[in-house]
Amino acid sequence: GQQLNQSPQSMFIQEGEDVSMNCTSSSIFNTWLWYKQDPGEGPVLLIALYKAGELTSNGRLTAQFGITRKDSFLNISASIPSDVGIYFCAARDNYGQNFVFGPGTRLSVLP
Amino acid sequence: DVKVTQSSRYLVKRTGEKVFLECVQDMDHENMFWYRQDPGLGLRLIYFSYDVKMKEKGDIPEGYSVSREKKERFSLILESASTNQTSMYLCASSRALLAGEKLFFGSGTQLSVL
Numbered sequence: 001g002q003q004l005n006q007s008p009q010s011m012f013i014q015e016g017e018d019v020s021m022n023c024t025s026s027s028i029f030n031t032w033l034w035y036k037q038d039p040g041e042g043p044v045l046l047i048a049l050y051k052a053g054e055l056t057s058n059g060r061l062t063a064q065f066g067i068t069r070k071d072s073f074l075n076i077s078a079s080i081p082s083d084v085g086i087y088f089c090a091a092r093d094n095y096g097q098n099f100v101f102g103p104g105t106r107l108s109v110l111p
Numbered sequence: 112d113v114k115v116t117q118s119s120r121y122l123v124k125r126t127g128e129k130v131f132l133e134c135v136q137d138m139d140h141e142n143m144f145w146y147r148q149d150p151g152l153g154l155r156l157i158y159f160s161y162d163v164k165m166k167e168k169g170d171i172p173e174g175y176s177v178s179r180e181k182k183e184r185f186s187l188i189l190e191s192a193s194t195n196q197t198s199m200y201l202c203a204s205s206r207a208l209l210a211g212e213k214l215f216f217g218s219g220t221q222l223s224v225l
Contacts, residue, residue, distance in 0.1 A: 040199075042216035042217050042218045042219040044216070
């Protein structure tokens with residue numbers, strides 16, 4: 001079945017550093033979503049991408065829809081302590097009813 | 112802003128009890144979903160519904176049922192709760208699956224079955 005892989009699995013960074021994480025698949029998708037989840041909370045939508053090559057920003061966050069439609073990237077600039085959490089990617093093709101999810105990247109920000 | 116509201120943040124139930132988890136969305140979304148989230152297993156789809164009174168099985172429907180009598184409300188039912196159903200349950204909703212759709216989640220219900 002369709003699967004999404006996320007890397008890295010976890011990362012520890014210093015406050016103020018930039019962060020990059022990615023989401024890859026062997027399947028082609030037409031919608032990519034990025035979420036952040038705080039402990040004990042539901043995932044919150046950060047960025048949505050709908051076109052191959054699309055680059056979209058939301059404050060310090062920037063995400064790109066890969067040209068091959070098999071991957072997406074999320075960058076966080078100048079990290080702050082509240083960026084701590086788990087970041088999930090989700091994707092859907094034009095034929096499926098449902099989204100598939102990556103396993104998440106756990107981000108820790110050290111002061 | 113879209114709001115997906117789950118009725119309980121935390122629930123503690125006993126084995127064998129019938130459990131109802133309620134979810135309400137306020138954006139007139141056609142699609143509603145129930146997921147469970149477990150450490151190391153990610154989000155797994157239990158059931159979804161794309162219209163009132165319609166339901167489809169997801170990846171792990173065993174031990175669960177659902178009800179969608181009104182467009183805004185989607186209920187997950189554990190007919191006889193078991194300890195392996197201890198988990199975080201997440202409800203989500205979206206518009207009909209056209210280009211440009213987004214999936215919005217509730218805050219989750221942490222269910223413990225003793």
